[in-house]
Amino acid sequence: MKKQSTTRILIITLLLSLGLAAVEPQLLSAIHAARAPSPQIPQSVPTVVYVTPQNQTDLTKTAGSTVTLAVNVSQSPPLNAFSVILYYNSTVLQPCDGTGQNCPFVDYSGNVLGNDATSALFCIDGHRQSASVADCPGTDHVGIISLSLVINARVTGNISLGTLFQITFNVASVGLAQFHLFNATLETATSVNVAPTPVQNLKTQDGYFTNLDCPAASGTACRPPTVRISYSPNPVVKKTPIDFNTTITENNIGAGPLACYWDFGDGGNLAQTNSTKCFNGSPVQHTFSPSGTIGGGSSGGPCVSQGVCAVSLTVYDNETISWTTTILVTILNVYIKVAVTTVAIDHDHDVIPGTIVHIRADITNLSSFAENATMTISLENQKQLDSGEFSLAGPGSLGQTKSLSSTWDTSGYLPRAYAIVMNITSVVSAIPVAGNFLRTQNDTSGNLVKSYIILISPLITGSLSLSLLQSTGLGLLVIAAIVVGMARFARKPSYEKEPL
């Protein structure tokens, strides 16, 4: 694409310099669009589910004290239901006892849905609460609170700020306890007559409580580290290695990392006890494999099949602080992209009509597996110059890229810019995938590629082509003229001698 853009600019520059006006309007539009500022896309205000207070620091709160937090929502459209999964530190804060009693107190009275909201799911530390209709998910365990509330036959109004629920914990020990909103889902509908949909532009914001000071005995409350996760390549395709990179910033004096723990959501996990691996920027590699396969991600649930995996990184440091960051990674089941990757034209500007132009286009399969496709080379999508059907091997194999060559006899064409169009169609998987031949692409950006050939007006035949004799004569004349001129230049100006 970059090469194409450069080519376009060069061509336009050339056209402008030549003063030719026969530029394809569509091309000019493209140029205009490239120069114009991008239109502003209206950005709706995100809905935020957040923990408040965001941080509670109280070094005097010891075991037996209580800590209360609220999970709030702001800037939400009308709601009919919500679901929140909150992780907390069950070492610092007291979980349920072994029989499921004496659990943290979760209060959803006064929630934004109203007092008639009922709990489809309500679990604390994996223990189903009496108000819950459903059993606890198998993924729940100690340190997890799951709450899903719903109201019958109505939706709320817009919510600028409201509370989803409150939790009161008993403090169990000294430390820093993160309140990690692992997952939040809000269902919105404009009325009861419309099927609900999840709120799309939703963000979450964690909070924490600490009664720990950093460094020890400093009297300064500890703060969590700042953790960012990125990954490549993007998009992520299952069964393809992905590199995860981390940026971790400690916010406490003297704090240093000890270990990292990755949970990739598909059953795969990785504990890094060597801190250098965790913090020096070396990527962690993971391949998302569908669960349910012997030797594969056999115990992580179906996130790969669902297409979104929650990847969590928990960082442990030498101040006993652990902090979990979760990102959602979209996983493509298969990646299908067949693109025109190279276009070579032996004459693309200053082409005199009558010239035979040779065109070669490369078609490359960037998909997860072998594909069949058709590529057509045409003149401005009107006259087909050539076409070919290709069986393209999967990535990493010979035959992943193939070429189609064509010629264009420019005889009889008027001078102007002509678009040579490379078009890929009929992309079909070469083998059945889950029993079907797939006829789709994740990315069609390289399917249609244009290059331009500029025909110019021919000059008069022979006008600048002189024979040796003519050239010699012309040269003599030029020399003579120069000599005469110099002689006249060397003479005294006439006005100096002439009487007035």
Added chain:
Amino acid sequence: MNTILIIKLLTIFLITFSLASLAGPMDGSPLTPRVQLAHANSQACQVRSASGACSEAWYPAGPSMDTLVANIFTDETAEFVNLQAASPNIDFTDWPLPQSLVAPLTGNSNFLVSAPVSSHSYFEIEFMLANNFWGVNFDYGNNPSGIQIRQGISHLIDKAEFVASDANIGGTGTPIDNPLPPSNGGLPSPNPCAWDASYPESGAGCVVGGLGGVSYHLAGAGGVNYAWQPTLGSPDFCAAAQHFVNAGLATGKSPTTCVLTGIASAVTAHTVNFFIRSDDPARLDIGDSLAQEICALFGQGFVTGCSPYLTTVVGPITAFPGFTTSRNSVNLSWGMYTAGFLGVFPFDTSLFFSYNSRFVSGISSIQSPTGPCSSLSVSTFSAANYLYLCNSAYDNMTGRVEFAPCITAVGDPSPGSTSNGPGGQCTGTNQLSAVSAGVQAENLFGQGAYTIPIFTTSQQYAYLNGWSRAVNNDGAGVPTYFTWLNAYNPAPAQTGTIRQGFKQTTRSLNPYIASTAWDFYVLSNIYDTLNVQNPLSNEQILDWMDVAVQRISSSLLGYTPPAGTVATYRFTLRSGLYWQDGRQVTPWDVKFTMLTLRATGAFQGSVLEPVIGVTVVNQHQFDINLNAIGPFTLSTVTTVTILPGRYWSTCAGSQWDGYVSTGSVPDSCMLADPNKTTATYDPLANGILVGSGPWECKSGTGVLGGGCATSGFQNPPPGQTYTLTRFGKGLPPASTTSGIYFRSSGNLALYIWTQENDANPLQAVSAVSLCYGLALGTGACRHWQQGIGANTATGQGQCSPSQAGCVGINQVSAVEIRYNLNWIAPFEWTTGPPVGIGALPPTLYEGPVTFTPCQPGGSSPPGSTTGYDC
């Protein structure tokens, strides 16, 4: 049935069929009528399995029919004759078609024939490795002279010639050199050409991943009575003789014929007995030919049996004495045996679970440090390693297969290379991958010639036309759990009934004793397993009795795991999971099952070897604590039949129920009643054959747990039957949770109607709640007001009280109860389906009821089974 369970837990003993009575036009003679392809009646090719074989799609629900009758025959020959009778009394057979019948039945419109599948079975010659062979004590496989003898015998059959020329194989066989089928989940065969140090092979076949039939083979057999027999004086016959000389059985051999000379006196003092299976013609040929070769070596000519050198016993599987092991001695009642195994997938199934010495019947005199066998072995009546291979090097390597950190790694022996090692290590470890360790284990096995692997085959099955949804299991063919679950015929010969042929009867229906395929054909229909294998891709494992499995770190367990725990899996049982007697299946039942099957050394319990404990978390969850873990562990420990503690525990009946009601069953109850784990205990006769599976053992008068055999006892003789009844027969679909199989078609239909899922479980809850009490036909509520889940009673809210279909508490609850439920976890039916599953929404059958999907734009009255998902 659960080929699944059959799989790991059973390395099932095969029997074979005799073609002797299939004479005349069916014997494969040139007179066999040619079949016009246009008339072929092959099973519909709706989907393809992982191996590419055609099948009909499978569905994770059923049974479709009301009754399953197993008719027992004397052998497969009688079964095939019955199938072709004018009025057969079976619909399905349980044995692969002989080649001579494939074409005739394919060309007969009365039958359907399944596509060939590469079976997960193999056949081999076994040695009782604790026995004395001609004066040489094999010493559990460790005596070098014993190795010489076994290597010598290995030269006495040309495997490639056997599969090519034995009429019973009919060209469908493949020679093998290793004790597992080539279709095994990814383990290549090693280069076998240096196994025989005295007579190494050479040539193109001496590579990793090469074809079988290369090992212990120097030249093509000239043929004697059978084409695959090496002739007197041939290179292989002479190599065999020299190995016998090396073992000290003789002082020399004839320079021309290589017949042994100077035979030691001890030879005749220790006659070897060879048990040759009579119920498998191919194996009968192998046994006879091999016996003749051995007799010829001893100068007795090519005769089948030559006492005092070699005696032969020809008999069916039920007569073979080796399967029943002793709990206080070693069963030495046999010497050689023509063995066969089914369901060998993946490759650890045989390499580890059949031949590792952890799975002999452990008695102190043979266990380490006193003896060569593993101290982890348990005394049992039904040991998987009944040939008593106890070799420390092999044990070590197969342990590394089973508990490798990964299956494959860079550096694994690759097909085409000549080297079997050193192999690849799993990333970040110094441990071999399962494949690298597996190749080395195969190599050790081949060097020791502990058995003589011979061949494997592809399989095709026949059944009566008119049946649909017969699942052509990947590696096992049609007679499997999912066929019995899904098979449907709107007009069967016997109303509402699948009539399945059993070529032989069962050996035991006692879950602590059962070992044969037929035992588990019955048991796996009555008892369910935690997980199941995808029938069309055995590598894929589905949660079945559980909704989720999660590996959980020790810090999150909430308790201190048993000492030695290296990994813990937390299972969450499906809600609505009931025993056929109406009691709920609890985590204590799972705990009881696993601990007792392991402790008693049950045949199917061998897969539980790494289970160090089972911890009940709450009424729905339990943890399996493991002292070792590998890539196969999760898929193997979840294949045992889950048993009800109240019927098998020492705390039986009301005592067990009482503990369950208090929320705690003590460890003292986690013991199986010793009277019920004996080899002869009959659970059918004693009326405790109660499971949670799709089929019930129920008498004609409705008494549960027994009476499902015409004899009134287990193992009914030929001519009699087992009759199993659909769990829930007689009840309206999805009308109760405790009285109907939890994976019934009606329950699946209702689940589909609820639109619940584990990707966004809140969506359906929200949608149905919005419609609560709204007028019929309102906006997006139409779905919730019709179909199988719709209200059939009076309306609520804005609805007219007389109107059915109004969304009320029942509809909301139906959705909420299934919150987050994924019927086929950990797969996704639409975005990541398991191989070969039927498309959503399927037509489903439950006895007389048919559940038809909604037509585009269609509607359905409340409670209707027409357009159930409207």
